Amino acid sequence: MPIYGYVCNKCGHGFETLLYAHETAACPSCESTDLDQQLSLIAKPAKGGPDVPMCDGAGGCGRCSPDLCA
Template identity: 55%
Template sequence: MPIYGYECKKCGASFQTLVRSGEEPVCPSCGAVELEQQLSLIATPARGGESDAPACSNAGAGPACAACPGASMFG
């Protein structure tokens, strides 16, 4: 079940909501169904050499996460 971003054509509110199959989203501010779906961007992992910023904010601060270079999935 994807989460979509919408903008209400009636009141201008922007919001995100979980959309189940067969359901029509409703503006949480005014209850309108006249909505415009917004373009969403996906997150992608950082790629590159050693000069790039780390892919994870935990890099070098403790146990590595799965995205950190040299990380083991078993800790």
């Protein structure tokens, strides 16, 4: 199941949340529902593979925004 992150178009806050069917996400900072949905790329290294993070935590990996990495 994909995990989605959101960036608020009103205040710029980035966050992730778990939603169930028919729920709407709202920014925890300003409560706006005007959000851009982004796919979070979270993966566990393969067994026997390198144990290095896919993201550098600053958005430099090209897979996410700095707001979602922090």
